[in-house]
Amino acid sequence: MSHASVSDKRPSTLKGATLPKWFPWAVAAGSLALGYGISAAAGLDSSIQWALIAALLFILGSYGISASVEGRRQAKDRTATSLIFVAFLLAAIPLVSIIYETIKRGVKVLDGYFLSHSMGLVSDTEPGGGIYHALLGTLEQVGIATVISVPIGVLTAIYLVEYGRGKLAKAITFFVDVMTGIPSIVAGLFILSLWIIILDMGYSGFAGSMALCILMLPVVVRSTEEMLKLVPNELREASLALGVPKWRTILKVVLPTSIGGITTGVMLAIARITGETAPLLLLVWVTNFINTNPFKDPQGSLPVYIYLQFQNSGGQGAAYDRAWAAALVLIAFIMILNLVARGIARWKAPKTGR
Incomplete structure (x- = not known):
């Protein structure tokens, strides 16, 4: 050897x-x-x-x-x-x-009664009452803001990624970056001066939705823009080489490929605005009664409800327990949105075959 x-x-x-x-x-x-x-x-x-x-x-x-x-x-x-x-x-x-x-x-006061009743006939110092009016207001205000923001934000992102090459695209990108850092109170003051003071439209859930829309829009634009950039250019080129128009390529190839990431970004944007308090205090105002019309009169909302119950509780009593229960409902709502976003992203993720 x-x-x-x-x-x-x-x-x-x-x-x-x-x-x-x-x-x-x-x-x-x-x-x-x-x-x-x-x-x-x-x-x-x-x-x-x-x-x-x-x-x-x-x-x-x-x-x-x-x-x-x-x-x-x-x-x-x-x-x-x-x-x-x-x-x-x-x-x-x-x-x-x-x-x-x-x-x-x-969990001390969180039950079916708490979710299905309002504070209309209950004072802050008395037990009982619930968050139905605030929960309904939050769902309507966030829903209206989503309906306004998502189409505008997605179409803006499509323009920036697929078409924007000149000074207009640079200006839009600059203003989107600026809007990303706007404090929520500034958005509320802007809508307050324009909608309520100048146009004299009065307090309403819709006024709060417009402020939430300002806060939500840059998040939707940025997240959608990043998802569209992740789509391989080979897919676009293959579709265009087959004679498919560009608008149809975007509609049938680009958007379906990135729909999971876009949906996740939208859900996260919704979660970001759901807990905003300052704009709603300025624009929606306060009421303990049920108002199902978001376009007229003050309307309740969960963040404002939590703030007022804490403020009036003195750190103890029925109002203190109601504030914690409402905070738990708000956290659960945001967690559900995040779980839905993850589920949709996984469901719509591009499948790679062997």
Whole structure:
């Protein structure tokens, strides 16, 4: 047997020592215990301070142990992974805390009666009442804003991607970017000055819908524009090469290919405007009675209902419980919209055959 064949069968010595897979969990457990001990010894009562100390110990411990066993290069990799993990926890903990607190406080009065009755004959200090008038108003106002914004936003995005090449397209892109950063109160003040003060049309759900439309429009344009850009140009060129007109190519090829992403963007835009409060306080005003006509007289809405119940509760009592229950309904509504958007995006995603 030759020397070369013997050397080929020798085990490789290039691979250094490695820590076991359970190493990060062990370091995390040790960091939590040590962080709690340091916090108790220092007299720190805040759980946030304890969590930050434990996170710092976790990062330093991962680097130190890994550097001594695996080397500095692998230690840096583990440190980067630890930083990502800690950042995820820092972002997730407030979200989970909000959801937990809202569910714990909101379920006290959340039932069928609460969803099917208004506050018309109930004062803020009395138990009973519900959010039917506010829920109905929110659905109508957001629905009107969606009906106005989606066609305009989608057609604008189609123009920018498929046709816009000159100064007009640049101007539209600039104004869409500006509208993206407009505070909601500014949109409300604009509609207030134009619709209510100048035109003297009065408070109504439609006035609030127009302000929500201003906030929703740039989100729809931007999300649709990005989805249209993801459609391969080969699909457009193949359709045009077969003699299909450009408008029909957009209608039959481009839009069906990107409809999942467009729908997701629209759903996220709806979720973004559903919780707006400032424009509705200015334009829709306040009422505790059911108003099914969004084009006349003040109308209820969930965000304003939550704000007023919290304001009048003093941190306790029936109004306080109703505010938390309404907040839970609003969160559930937005979560349902996000789930529907994900389902539609997955359903309409282009299928790749083998």
